[in-house]
Each structure stands twice: as structure tokens, then as C-alpha cells.
Amino acid sequence: MTEYATADRAERAETAAPPTALEPGTGDAAPRLTGAQALIRSLEEAGADTVFGIPGGAVLPAYDPLMDSVKLRHILVRHEQGAGHAATGYAQATGKVGVCMATSGPGATNLVTAIADAYMDSVPIVAVTGQVPSSSIGTDSFQEADICGITVPITKHNYLVTDPADIPRVIAEAFHVASTGRPGPVLVDITKDALQRPAAYCPPQRTELPGYQRVGRPHDRQIRQAAALLLAAERPVLYVGGGVVKAGAADELRSLVELTGVPVVTTLMALGTIPADHPRCLGMPGMHGTVAAVTALQKADLIFAVGARFDDRVTGRLDSFAPYAKVVHADVDPAEIGKNRAADVPIVGDAREVLEALLHVVRSEHEAGNHGDCTAWWERLDDWRTRYPLGYEPAPEGRLSPQRVIERIGRLAPEGTVFAAGVGQHQMWASQFLRFEEPRHWLNSGGAGTMGYAVPAAMGAKAGMPDRTVWAIDGDGCFQMTNQELTT
Incomplete structure (x- = not known):
């Protein structure tokens, strides 16, 4: 590793211009940085503070400026899958974009499981991988793998960067795409020569992606329809998924639950969006859920789903799931609405904006005297909760369950x-x-x-x-x- 790094530094020293030189003809004081320096500065400007990774030949040029950074902490993991899951855990706990880094070939492919994991759970991470020199792409050179092609189905977007001048724009776009709309992983694959060559460092003033449309505010008519169904239902259930966590909408959810008195079930990915001991919380639905939560969904006459996708672990057989229920389905990703269960009222929008708009309409209805009534429904729900609480068999004497x-x-x-x-x-x-x-x-x-x-x-x-x-x-x-x- 020492010899490899030394040879790499020698090669980079021959091609790199001083980082303070100006790009000729620009008229601006744009510093010339190597692609590696541009990558680290771009990560800093995107707000990253931690990178989980392992060095290797193709990505090695990035490690000198990374080690020099006072804003970025690099955590040397022992396997690239660990780097990806660490970035995911970082993002899930903080709400920020997680960053992981790997070299080309097996280093990049070792990230695939963690990238797929983040994609399934809508976690914002940016995976930076080194790639063989651009002149070697397609030649089956040492440690070459088409990681962009491999990860097309499991990323929101990915990039192959061969020009160091593109790095600031691409990193800014990657963070924007990863963290907006329905969050998810973005991969940035950078060739080794792009990391080594100098170019003018010109960070974008704004991110413009004509083909990437952020979801607008939920439609007022659909919000009113949803509120009318919610207040008219005799057996309503709020079915809450991880999208509420991603949107930071826990306060709005709790306000709606306390305003309406409607029972709420929270999926595995949404635990904590409403306190477990809240009197309106029935717990987790699905094959490992509480009896009250599962039965409530099956007997409901209205399911109001927010940031959930009617996953098979919740529904079981779709043709027998909640047979009496109308469905309001609100999600930031329009592809999820109607994918597994047809929606009577589809609402495309960020969960926080949906719940805020719904609260406004429900409060107006309450002022007009329309409160809805779940009294009889709660008598049945409380009976199920009392008769079928969560529990477990005590362990034999001297042992622990x-x-x-x-x-x-x-x-x-x-x-x-x-x-x-x-x-x-x-x-x-x-x-x-x-x-x-x-x-x-x-x-x-x-x-x-x-x-x-x-x-x-x-x-x-x-x-x-x-x-x-x-x-x-x-x-x-x-x-x-x-x-x-x-x-x-």
C-alpha cells in the first residue's frame, strides 16, 4: 500500500497544477484544483462532515486532500458493506446525507448490498467510488467494474465523471437528489485520471435539473375529500409509514391524532413517530404486529395511509387485506400510490405538507360542527388491546428470555x-x-x-x-x- 500510494503521488505531482493558479481566460479568480481536491471541497460545501470508506488504487488520489481536510472526518471501516451501512445509520439517525467511499471493482461492488438497502428504505446517502482511468474503461482492465450499470436499479441516480471540472456540479446535484423528494442513494463514480487532473474549481450557484421535478404541494380538492372521508368514517385507521419520519412530520401526525381521536398504527420503519404509550397508538401492524393493530386494519372502513407503501409484510395477501376499507393514500412518490392497493383518494405530496393541509381542513370542519365519532370503534379497539396484549412466556428458573x-x-x-x-x-x-x-x-x-x-x-x-x-x-x-x- 505504501509503494502504491507513493507511485500515485508521484504521478499526480507530474500532472497537477498549483491549487491557487487561475483558469486562463475566465476573468474570475477560479482556483485550479485537482479533481481529488475538488471532490473533497465539494463534499465540505455540501455539508458532509463524515466519510466512511476504504482506500484503494482508483480512489487513492482523493485520500491526500481528505486527510488534509479539517471539516471531514474519515472513518476507516473494514469492509465496504460496513461503510455503506454506517452511512445509512448516520443518515437515519441525523436526517442528513450519509457519505461512503470505495475504490473500483470489488470495492465498489461490495457497496451494492448497502446501496440496495438504502434504496429500499429511502435513505439519503451518496456513495463515491473510484474508477479505472477513462482510457481503460471497457478494456476489462485491473479492478474495472461498471458500477453505474450495476446500480441503475438501486439508485435514484448515478454519475460517471471523467472530467474534473464536472465534479463540483455533480456532487452538489448528488446531495440534492439524495435528500429531496423521496430520499435515496446516489452513486458518483469518478475515473482516476479525473481525480488526478487539474481544472478550474467552479461550484454551481444553484442546482438546476430540468428532468428532476420535486413534488409540489398536495392538491386542495384531494385534501378536502380525504378530510370528509376521515370525519365520516365509523372505523378509521391512520396507517403511518417511514415517509413520515423522512419528512420530519411527527409533530403534525400527533396533532392530527389528538385532534380527531383516530387510532394510528405505525410500521416497522415508523416506530416513534407517535409515542408508543400514546393512548391512540395501537402499535405495529403486519405479521409481527399487535393483535389490535392487525385487526383494526382488517375491520376498518377507512385506511388513511401516509408515507407507507402497503408492503407485503403488513398486508399479507392483498386480495384479503382490509376488505371493507376505502383508502386514502398520501405519498411523496406517485409511483407508490395504487401500486399495491387501489386508492379512492390519491394524494401526492410530502407527508408534512399533507398533514399540515389536512389539519387546517379538519379544524375548519370542527368549527362548523363536524367532529366525527369514533366512540363505538374505540370500545372495540380497547377490548382487543386488553384481551390480546404483547407478551412472552417467562424463562425457566435461573434463565433469561x-x-x-x-x-x-x-x-x-x-x-x-x-x-x-x-x-x-x-x-x-x-x-x-x-x-x-x-x-x-x-x-x-x-x-x-x-x-x-x-x-x-x-x-x-x-x-x-x-x-x-x-x-x-x-x-x-x-x-x-x-x-x-x-x-x-
Whole structure:
């Protein structure tokens, strides 16, 4: 590695101009930076403060300016999958864009699982990969892999950069795309020669992407229709998904629940959007959910879904799910509406804006004397909650049940603790027996169900929230997949 890095620095020294030189003919004081220097400065200006990664030949030029940066902290992981999950945990805990970095070929392909995981759970990360020199692309050169082609189905967008002058614009666009609309991963693949060559550093003044349209405000007519259905329903249920967390709409959700008295169920990805002990919260729906939550959805005459996608783990067989219910479906991604369950009232919009608009209309209806009535419905719901509470068989004398261990950890953990879970039975026990009072305190792999997620994700959460206590709840199988990150 030392010889490789030394040879690389020598090559870069021959091609790089002084970073303070000006681009001739521009008339502006645009500094000339190598692509590597431009990459690090662009990450800094995008607001990044932590990069999880592993160096390698194609991305090595970026590491000198990265080590010199006073704004960016690099965390050297032990496997690129760990870098990707750490970036995801960082993003889920902080709400900011997570960043990971890898070299070409196997370094980049080792990121694929974590990128797919982030895509399924709508997590904003930017993955930066090195690529072989542009003259070698397509020649099956050493450690070449078409990572852009590989990740097309699992990224919001990706870039192959061969010109160092494009790096500031591309990084700004990558952060914008990753964090707006329905969040998700963006990959930026940069050839080694683009990292080594100098160019004028010209950061974009604004991000203009004509083909990328952000979702506008929800339509007033649909909001009014949704409010009318909500207030007229005898057995309504609010079905809340991870989109409410992404939108930062927990306060608006709680206001709506307390204003209307409508019961709410929160998916695995939405735990904490309303406190677990809130009297209107029925818990988690689906195959591992509470009896009250599952039965409420099945017996409902209206399901108001916000930021949820009618996932098969919630619905089971779609043809028998909630057979009596009309559906209002609000989501920032129009592709999700009607994909699995037809919507009687479709609402395209950010969850916070949808809930804010709905609150305004419902308050107006209340002032006009239209309050709705869930009294009889709550008598049935409370009966189900009382008769079928969550519980577990006590362990034999002298032994401990895993549910009790997890429950006890939750009680002893200080306020604000973040929990990350792997995938499997321990994940379900954690979701059932930990009590989440706020969003972003529960991190897990929901859509992809990625074993090995917990340890690196907890590490990323701790890097992003150093003052918080962070617990990883893992199973033996998951732990063995990424336990090398304990060394990190």
C-alpha cells in the first residue's frame, strides 16, 4: 500500500497544477484544483462532515486532500458493506446525507448490498467510488467494474465523471437528489485520471435539473375529500409509514391524532413517530404486529395511509387485506400510490405538507360542527388491546428470555438512546419490547432485510450523534456477517 500510494503521488505531482493558479481566460479568480481536491471541497460545501470508506488504487488520489481536510472526518471501516451501512445509520439517525467511499471493482461492488438497502428504505446517502482511468474503461482492465450499470436499479441516480471540472456540479446535484423528494442513494463514480487532473474549481450557484421535478404541494380538492372521508368514517385507521419520519412530520401526525381521536398504527420503519404509550397508538401492524393493530386494519372502513407503501409484510395477501376499507393514500412518490392497493383518494405530496393541509381542513370542519365519532370503534379497539396484549412466556428458573433482556435494556437506557437492530427474530423482539417515544431512535433494515446491518449502522449513528447512547441489538447470524466492524 505504501509503494502504491507513493507511485500515485508521484504521478499526480507530474500532472497537477498549483491549487491557487487561475483558469486562463475566465476573468474570475477560479482556483485550479485537482479533481481529488475538488471532490473533497465539494463534499465540505455540501455539508458532509463524515466519510466512511476504504482506500484503494482508483480512489487513492482523493485520500491526500481528505486527510488534509479539517471539516471531514474519515472513518476507516473494514469492509465496504460496513461503510455503506454506517452511512445509512448516520443518515437515519441525523436526517442528513450519509457519505461512503470505495475504490473500483470489488470495492465498489461490495457497496451494492448497502446501496440496495438504502434504496429500499429511502435513505439519503451518496456513495463515491473510484474508477479505472477513462482510457481503460471497457478494456476489462485491473479492478474495472461498471458500477453505474450495476446500480441503475438501486439508485435514484448515478454519475460517471471523467472530467474534473464536472465534479463540483455533480456532487452538489448528488446531495440534492439524495435528500429531496423521496430520499435515496446516489452513486458518483469518478475515473482516476479525473481525480488526478487539474481544472478550474467552479461550484454551481444553484442546482438546476430540468428532468428532476420535486413534488409540489398536495392538491386542495384531494385534501378536502380525504378530510370528509376521515370525519365520516365509523372505523378509521391512520396507517403511518417511514415517509413520515423522512419528512420530519411527527409533530403534525400527533396533532392530527389528538385532534380527531383516530387510532394510528405505525410500521416497522415508523416506530416513534407517535409515542408508543400514546393512548391512540395501537402499535405495529403486519405479521409481527399487535393483535389490535392487525385487526383494526382488517375491520376498518377507512385506511388513511401516509408515507407507507402497503408492503407485503403488513398486508399479507392483498386480495384479503382490509376488505371493507376505502383508502386514502398520501405519498411523496406517485409511483407508490395504487401500486399495491387501489386508492379512492390519491394524494401526492410530502407527508408534512399533507398533514399540515389536512389539519387546517379538519379544524375548519370542527368549527362548523363536524367532529366525527369514533366512540363505538374505540370500545372495540380497547377490548382487543386488553384481551390480546404483547407478551412472552417467562424463562425457566435461573434463565433469561431474550425478550426480557431487550425489554430491560430499553428500561435502563437513558432518554434519547438510539437502537439499531439486525434482521430476524431479535429485530422483531426489539420492535415489540422497546418503547420508542420519538422518531429516528429506531434504525433497522426494513425493505431489504439485510443481515449484518446493525453493527455498522449503530457505528454510523454514533458518529453522527456522538452525545447519544447507541445500542446494537443483533443476532448471531447477523453479527457474524459484519462483526469485523468492531475493529473499526
